[in-house]
Amino acid sequence: MNAAAGLDLASIPERIQSEVQRAIQRSIKGVEYLSSSGPSLGSTPKDILRVRGTMNLYHYRPVADEIYRVPILIVMATTNRGYILDLVPGQSFIEFLLKRGYDVYMLDWTAPKPEEKSLRMEDYVLDFIPDCVRRVQRDSGETDVTVIGYCFGGVLSLLYGSIFADGPMKNLICFTTPVDFREMKLFQNFADRRYFDVDRLIDSVGNVPPEMILSSFEMLRPASRAASQVQLWENIWNDEYVKSYRMFDRWATDTLPLAGEYFRTITRDLMWDNKLYNDAMSVGGRKADISRIKVPILHAVAEHDHIVPYDAAKPLIQKIGSADKQEVILKGGHVSLVAGANAIKRLWPKLDSWLGERST
């Protein structure tokens, strides 16, 4: 087909005018972009219930006149900040939950200090999470607690739930939670035991630096950062696009260091020996077999997740011991599953309809 034949000649002047206007807007907004700070994130009113080293427990102030009986404890991934679930009003998962009548707590992390390099997996699973659960129980006056874990927060929640299988976890929701670490192919290759000397790394750096974590995530899609900058420049005239770009970019680059001993266990037990999948995982000498978890579980996974591929997350529902279990595969990627326009349309309403009837 002739290219010119398909071109609407009458629309050309209009198109040129629009492009010129955008070019002018790009210059103006480009200067604005460089000279202004991004939108303020994570501003849903909350009280800090407990701070202990890297561990922070928040309670978000309820906004509904009547709330569900069972409170929610969100366990955030240890590599990233919790404000991805509380971006700005109208795009905040926390705000959504509060408006739908849930009582929401969050276990969020700050960067472990050099002296916290010796924190181990058992500190997270047998100390931090149980401590937060007890405080949620005390603050809410309820025994039952629903746990929601995002990414590696989901792995920690699974380990916690399998060790404390007799309670008080009433429901478990996992977002993009890996179980079969063999299927995280690129991470497997980065951590190939023949070449990756985890002991040498930890012994020399203490805590794993955030730059290293960030580059390992970025290496999964090495061209995407450059492409996103080109897209930003093209769309810099569009305030909504810029706002969204800044929110996600700030969060994605705000990576946390990982405590050295904790990272050593992740590498040895999960990446190398795949113990969670092989039913051989134990934490602090206590067996963590996910088939012991019997509470209702919802696992939300993303169709195009490049960090936790579906094959790595799929065995969770197969291996868990619960009779009431459900997996939902939603469109989107690792982050857009939980935050942004996709999440508002897809995940959040699904979660609300599933959890509401299990929270009374």
Place this chain on the structure above:
Amino acid sequence: MADKSNDPVVLWQTMIGEMEKGFNAFANRAMASPEFSKVVNQVGGTAAGAQKQLGDLMEKYLVSMNLPSRAQMVSMAERLQSIEGQLNEIKALLHQVHSNPNAPEGGYAGAPKPPRTRRPSPARGEQK
């Protein structure tokens, strides 16, 4: 309506998208090789060790010069971020109180907690 397939802007955007996908796929294939892992880990391991030693040395140097180190600056930035976060909360709270004349006296800290009696409303629509 204009034919999008001939729009140079759309063509440019499509090209960028395709280049991104193509390069990512190519790089992923290259990174899946054991040779890549070997090289990256050799270089990365040495670099991380050297970086740590240099960092420790710099820290000592900065202390002797009575200057703040990066770790101290990061810690201060975290505290500032936390203060900024609390200010934003206060702003949000003030906004709430201002726009809600029925807000509890003495603020929300002493406010009675809502009853835990909520029941799910009839099925809401959801999209896959």
